[in-house]
Amino acid sequence: MNLHEFQSKSILMxxxxxxxxxxxxxxxxxxxxxxxxxxxxxxxxxxxxxSGGRGKAGGIAVMSIDDDVRSEAGRIxxxxxxxxxxxxxxxxxxxxxxxxxxxxxxxxxxxxxxxxNDGHVTVMASPAGxxxxxxxxxxxxxxxxxxxxxxxxxxxxxQSRGLAYKLASKNLIANQIAKAVTALxxxxxxxxxxxxxxxxxxxxxxxxxxxxAKINLDDHALFRRPEMAGLRDRSxxxxxxxxxxxxxxxxxxLDGDIGCMVNGAGLAMATLDLISxxxxxxxxxxxxxxxxxxxxxxxxxxxLLDDIRVKVVFINIFGGILRCDVLARGxxxxxxxxxxxxxxxxxxxxxxxxxxxxxxxxSGLQIEMIxxxxxxxxxxxxxxxxxxxx
Amino acid sequence: xxxxxxRESRVICQGITGRxxxxxxxxxxxxxxxxxxxxxxxxxxxxxxxxxxxxxVEEAVLETxxxxxxxxxxxxxxxxxxxxxxxAGIKVIVCITEGIPPLDTASALYTVKQKGGVLIxxxxxxxxxxxxxxxxxxxxxxxxxxxxxxxxxxxxxLTYEVVDQLTKAGMGQSTCLGLGGDPVVGLSFVDCLxxxxxxxxxxxxxxIGEIGGSAEEQAxxxxxxxxxKPVVAYVAGKLAxxxxxxxxxxxxxxxxxxxAQGKIEALTKAGVTVVENLTKVGQTVRxxxx
Numbered sequence: 269m270n271l272h273e274f275q276s277k278s279i280l281m282x283x284x285x286x287x288x289x290x291x292x293x294x295x296x297x298x299x300x301x302x303x304x305x306x307x308x309x310x311x312x313x314x315x316x317x318x319s320g321g322r323g324k325a326g327g328i329a330v331m332s333i334d335d336d337v338r339s340e341a342g343r344i345x346x347x348x349x350x351x352x353x354x355x356x357x358x359x360x361x362x363x364x365x366x367x368x369x370x371x372x373x374x375x376x377x378x379x380x381x382x383x384x385n386d387g388h389v390t391v392m393a394s395p396a397g398x399x400x401x402x403x404x405x406x407x408x409x410x411x412x413x414x415x416x417x418x419x420x421x422x423x424x425x426x427q428s429r430g431l432a433y434k435l436a437s438k439n440l441i442a443n444q445i446a447k448a449v450t451a452l453x454x455x456x457x458x459x460x461x462x463x464x465x466x467x468x469x470x471x472x473x474x475x476x477x478x479x480x481a482k483i484n485l486d487d488h489a490l491f492r493r494p495e496m497a498g499l500r501d502r503s504x505x506x507x508x509x510x511x512x513x514x515x516x517x518x519x520x521x522l523d524g525d526i527g528c529m530v531n532g533a534g535l536a537m538a539t540l541d542l543i544s545x546x547x548x549x550x551x552x553x554x555x556x557x558x559x560x561x562x563x564x565x566x567x568x569x570x571x572l573l574d575d576i577r578v579k580v581v582f583i584n585i586f587g588g589i590l591r592c593d594v595l596a597r598g599x600x601x602x603x604x605x606x607x608x609x610x611x612x613x614x615x616x617x618x619x620x621x622x623x624x625x626x627x628x629x630x631s632g633l634q635i636e637m638i639x640x641x642x643x644x645x646x647x648x649x650x651x652x653x654x655x656x657x658x
Numbered sequence: 659x660x661x662x663x664x665r666e667s668r669v670i671c672q673g674i675t676g677r678x679x680x681x682x683x684x685x686x687x688x689x690x691x692x693x694x695x696x697x698x699x700x701x702x703x704x705x706x707x708x709x710x711x712x713x714x715v716e717e718a719v720l721e722t723x724x725x726x727x728x729x730x731x732x733x734x735x736x737x738x739x740x741x742x743x744x745x746a747g748i749k750v751i752v753c754i755t756e757g758i759p760p761l762d763t764a765s766a767l768y769t770v771k772q773k774g775g776v777l778i779x780x781x782x783x784x785x786x787x788x789x790x791x792x793x794x795x796x797x798x799x800x801x802x803x804x805x806x807x808x809x810x811x812x813x814x815x816l817t818y819e820v821v822d823q824l825t826k827a828g829m830g831q832s833t834c835l836g837l838g839g840d841p842v843v844g845l846s847f848v849d850c851l852x853x854x855x856x857x858x859x860x861x862x863x864x865x866i867g868e869i870g871g872s873a874e875e876q877a878x879x880x881x882x883x884x885x886x887k888p889v890v891a892y893v894a895g896k897l898a899x900x901x902x903x904x905x906x907x908x909x910x911x912x913x914x915x916x917x918a919q920g921k922i923e924a925l926t927k928a929g930v931t932v933v934e935n936l937t938k939v940g941q942t943v944r945x946x947x948x
Contacts, residue, residue, distance in 0.1 A: 420769075586819050
């Protein structure tokens with residue numbers, strides 16, 4: 269679950285990290301009033317959407333209070349923000365953060381991640397803030413300083429200080445950076461984050477401020493923080509992906525016209541690859557999970573049939589825990605409830621396969637059963653092409 | 659021979675009285691595994707289809723000499739049983755549970771490594787050594803057959819698919835194991851390749867990777883330098899859009915790293931036979947070994 273910048277900053281403030289003075293608003297007039305109340309020479313309007321690269325996409329404006337703040341705020345609030353991270357469909361702007369624009373003497377980077385290679389929480393710091401960490405890693409890897417945290421000891425004060433002294437020589441500044449490092453680490457661990465980042469952390473005169481922040485929470489640990497559920501912004505998520513997740517399915521929208529239902533994440537990815545090898549384009553990734561019930565299978569089938577882009581449905585199941593008869597019952601139920609307008613091709617293998625085949629045969633539904641996965645994928649692609657040609 | 663589990667393994671199941679624990683403990687025993695006990699706090703003295711249940715792992719180890727544990731405990735509580743197993747001296751811990759908070763896995767794994775244990779998973783189908791008639795996991799046993807091919811995978815059903823092809827192509831397996839679909843897991847491809855290198859019964863290895871992380875790239879480095887047996891690989895997720903978790907928590911392209919294409923290139927450069935069409939893996943292995 270991703271948080272907006274203003275939500276991330278409010279968590280940082282609770283932990284004692286300074287951020288620029290600012291207010292969150294939801295309409296243009298409110299933005300003007302907020303900007304005036306800040307009594308700053310320069311202000312910045314920042315689109316709140318779950319994406320980086322907002323500046324380049326036109327979602328951030330630095331203005332003087334004499335400029336037309338109201339119409340600029342209105343423009344940003346109405347935007348559909350298309351960045352290099354959102355894909356062509358973009359993201360709506362959920363709110364506007366109106367902040368004072370502080371003087372910037374230096375831009376630093378602080379980030380905390382869990383290193384999947386060694387299982388250690390890793391704190392990253394760099395004097396080359398302002399650009400993303402992947403760019404720093406590519407262009408100036410020597411400017412990234414890392415601390416690997418021993419899970420039994422946690423981050424020690426000397427480690428925070430060590431990083432701070434690499435970024436600043438003045439004690440006054442270094443002390444504030446060390447405090448920010450400790451705070452960011454504590455947030456990462458106590459909120460079970462996948463990422464906690466301040467970029468840039470700016471030196472502004474004698475102060476150190478978090479100019480931008482990104483805190484992403486791990487969905488698997490949200491049970492420990494039920495109070496965070498209220499911070500989820502559903503407008504930033506694809507509605508079909510969201511309802512699929514509520515049904516216990518893992519669904520990702522893609523650009524093509526072949527609807528896919530598969531069990532298991534790896535096999536689901538491989539099925540997409542196979543469709544592409546045969547020249548087709550899948551409409552989605554859909555993993556019904558290892559132990560799906562009849563209901564979950566029916567829900568999955570409905571998601572595919574609801575998608576107007578889908579021309580052919582491809583079911584690829586290797587039943588392990590998921591039994592083929594359960595699968596067949598779920599599919600048949602969904603189709604019988606709504607009728608079938610699309611061709612369905614199924615390749616089914618594994619536990620209780622005979623029973624599954626029999627259920628499909630007895631159902632009287634036009635479902636083509638192809639035992640060979642490769643041939644099934646090929647046929648699906650041919651059918652999809654025929655239908656888009658006609 | 660095989661790796662990690664064999665005929666001598668003495669297996670317990672933590673969470674044996676739950677629905678999945680009961681079903682799979684019996685299925686593992688049916689396959690030939692030596693299921694010596696189970697653990698559910700408060701259920702000491704009970705039996706699951708003849709398998710004795712204990713209150714603690716320590717007790718189970720004392721009474722049965724167990725050295726392998728299969729864990730079916732809900733994600734929110736799964737860190738504790740991993741630590742309990744390693745403290746009781748269990749050397750091979752197979753954690754099936756999906757969705758454990760990664761920080762819990764990371765901290766448990768630190769202790770497992772310190773004590774010289776091995777954690778398979780979490781979010782794994784487990785491990786099976788057909789040559790040794792030992793299955794510690796949830797995979798359908800009947801698709802496997804004994805033989806010379808080692809299989810290492812980051813996915814469950816995708817492994818079944820490949821194993822089924824291998825069996826139908828007459829290529830049996832020495833040991834098949836799933837590393838797990840989570841971002842942090844106990845074993846890497848390199849760890850397993852090292853074990854397969856020393857296993858005389860394994861003549862070739864099939865490596866099934868997917869997007870996310872850099873385990874395949876690290877395997878490529880190792881294979882180039884030190885691994886002489888033939889390796890066939892498949893990497894899933896060429897069509898995965900960046901920034902999306904493809905079903906597995908660990909299957910995500912982040913910051914442009916961890917793409918299928920990058921992994922395929924690295925493996926190819928290391929001399930690995932990379933198969934682009936999933937359905938050709940079995941035949942490719944057969945062509946190489948026969």
